[in-house]
Amino acid sequence: MDNELTALGIIFTEFYYWLTVVIMFLIHVGFCMYEVGASRHKNHMHTLMKNTMIIPLVTVTFFFFGWWIYFAFPNGPWITGGLVEASHAVVNSEAMGVHMGAGEFNGWERINGVFWAAFLLFSWTAASIVSGSVIERIKSSGFWILAVLIGSVFWIIDAAWGWHAEGWMVQLLGYHDAYASGVIHAIAGGFALGVLIPLGARIGKFSADGTPRNINPRNPWLVTIGLFLIYTGFWGFYVACNIPMWDIQAGDGVFYSATNIYLAPTTLSGITFNFLMSLSGGLMAGYVVSKGDPFWTYSSGLAGIIAASAGNDLYHPIQAMFIAAATIPVIYKLHFWVERRFKIDDAVGAVAVHGYAGFIGVVVAGFMLWGYPSSPNPEYATVNPLGQFVGALIMFGLLGFLPGFVFASLLKKFDMLRVPPEVEILGLDISARVSEINDEQAIIDAEREYLNSN
Amino acid sequence: MSTGNFENWAGNISEIGAVYPFVGSETFLAIAGVIFWLWWHVKQSKIENEDHKKDVEKWGGKDTLLKSIDKEDPEFP
Numbered sequence: 001m002d003n004e005l006t007a008l009g010i011i012f013t014e015f016y017y018w019l020t021v022v023i024m025f026l027i028h029v030g031f032c033m034y035e036v037g038a039s040r041h042k043n044h045m046h047t048l049m050k051n052t053m054i055i056p057l058v059t060v061t062f063f064f065f066g067w068w069i070y071f072a073f074p075n076g077p078w079i080t081g082g083l084v085e086a087s088h089a090v091v092n093s094e095a096m097g098v099h100m101g102a103g104e105f106n107g108w109e110r111i112n113g114v115f116w117a118a119f120l121l122f123s124w125t126a127a128s129i130v131s132g133s134v135i136e137r138i139k140s141s142g143f144w145i146l147a148v149l150i151g152s153v154f155w156i157i158d159a160a161w162g163w164h165a166e167g168w169m170v171q172l173l174g175y176h177d178a179y180a181s182g183v184i185h186a187i188a189g190g191f192a193l194g195v196l197i198p199l200g201a202r203i204g205k206f207s208a209d210g211t212p213r214n215i216n217p218r219n220p221w222l223v224t225i226g227l228f229l230i231y232t233g234f235w236g237f238y239v240a241c242n243i244p245m246w247d248i249q250a251g252d253g254v255f256y257s258a259t260n261i262y263l264a265p266t267t268l269s270g271i272t273f274n275f276l277m278s279l280s281g282g283l284m285a286g287y288v289v290s291k292g293d294p295f296w297t298y299s300s301g302l303a304g305i306i307a308a309s310a311g312n313d314l315y316h317p318i319q320a321m322f323i324a325a326a327t328i329p330v331i332y333k334l335h336f337w338v339e340r341r342f343k344i345d346d347a348v349g350a351v352a353v354h355g356y357a358g359f360i361g362v363v364v365a366g367f368m369l370w371g372y373p374s375s376p377n378p379e380y381a382t383v384n385p386l387g388q389f390v391g392a393l394i395m396f397g398l399l400g401f402l403p404g405f406v407f408a409s410l411l412k413k414f415d416m417l418r419v420p421p422e423v424e425i426l427g428l429d430i431s432a433r434v435s436e437i438n439d440e441q442a443i444i445d446a447e448r449e450y451l452n453s454n
Numbered sequence: 455m456s457t458g459n460f461e462n463w464a465g466n467i468s469e470i471g472a473v474y475p476f477v478g479s480e481t482f483l484a485i486a487g488v489i490f491w492l493w494w495h496v497k498q499s500k501i502e503n504e505d506h507k508k509d510v511e512k513w514g515g516k517d518t519l520l521k522s523i524d525k526e527d528p529e530f531p
Contacts, residue, residue: 100467
């Protein structure tokens with residue numbers, strides 16, 4: 001940074017991503033509130049800790065190998081080439097720490113940590129999406145292994161493939177998913193579905209004839225405020241999906257703009273229109289479809305944004321609104337149909353809100369943006385319906401559902417997936433609750449003794 | 455004497471490179487970090503299984519379970 005203009009550019013970028021990380025942290029405050037509110041009193045502490053410990057476990061593993069996967073795997077590997085050398089992202093690189101610049105890293109040493117953290121917050125989100133659906137019966141030990149797999153392995157493979165300027169899916173399929181309908185939401189929803197099958201339903205969720213019973217949120221206020229906070233963090237997510245300042249006019253001039261992750265132009269202004277219009281479309285449709293049920297109305301706001309996210313860098317705001325609104329009845333009905341038909345107990349509707357809405361969002365972008373360039377590189381395939389459909393299958397099915405099902409089944413085999421039925425009935429907080437009662441009783445006894453002796 | 459790559463901030467800053475102490479120990483730190491992470495999973499799993507075992511032994515009888523369900527029942531006096 002030997003002149004003020006270069007310094008301004010670099011430090012602005014560093015600060016830009018740092019700020020997105022702080023805003024995105026609210027997603028996890030929201031997820032914790034939401035899940036605890038959705039769980040019954042007897043499971044509150046377990047539910048809270050299950051989600052909280054995603055943070056350190058996914059963080060350390062994303063430091064150890066997740067970040068390297070993103071830069072090493074854009075070619076598959078072995079689809080469009082081999083492993084890509086990524087000296088700044090390997091765990092023992094000097095660039096993975098405080099570094100003053102110069103040398104082999106070509107500027108990466110200045111933004112490596114903030115860019116890593118922005119991706120890491122997406123990793124926590126992927127794991128938190130799964131966390132909500134499995135509450136009140138999963139073993140923490142099993143869940144945290146699954147959290148590392150979705151948060152530090154599978155989602156970041158899909159990001160390298162379809163959310164990287166040189167990813168093979170972008171090159172060959174014309175895959176376009178600017179704000180991660182498929183890359184985060186479809187994969188996490190698919191993974192959750194894969195885990196739910198071997199995990200099974202909570203005791204009492206289905207009657208003998210298979211009719212589902214409602215296990216309503218214990219605290220609807222906490223659930224809705226949690227979802228509000230997730231919306232807030234989602235702003236940070238949208239901002240973090242951009243490169244804030246990039247020379248987009250290749251060859252014959254200089255034109256600086258914000259870009260999407262593929263280095264193709266968009267504007268922060270445009271995505272702000274689309275974020276709010278798709279949120280509105282989702283909320284309005286959700287209110288009508290669920291007849292004003294707060295849980296589903298709030299969730300539909302989120303699903304609305306997710307459904308429009310694949311193309312929200314380019315859509316018109318009214319298009320974003322209609323795509324969001326049209327997706328809601330489909331995912332709402334699909335959720336209850338899958339629940340009845342396959343006895344799937346998704347406690348918070350995460351498979352529908354993230355998985356189905358994300359899948360639909362990717363597919364719809366294939367029609368809406370048909371023929372658009374997927375990348376500034378003119379040799380890459382253009383956006384098309386088939387490429388997007390195959391992309392959605394890869395996200396939801398190949399990298400989401402399949403590993404979720406396989407690894408959860410393996411954990412089940414080793415008795416690491418589900419708590420004993422007695423503990424489920426007593427509540428997962430039973431030891432803590434009894435110890436709390438004993439502590440209170442000891443104080444009451446001491447107070448009584450004090451009064452009697454004075 | 456410094457545990458880092460430099461003794462003071464004078465001169466060309468960019469030539470300093472990494473500024474954390476014991477530059478060169480990154481591979482050792484990475485191995486130690488991975489071992490700590492794996493150890494944590496093993497330890498946590500043992501603690502959780504022991505807790506569940508104790509819970510079932512202490513309160514897993516049918517009568518206790520029925521009582522605990524009654525406590526959850528809003529219509530139970």
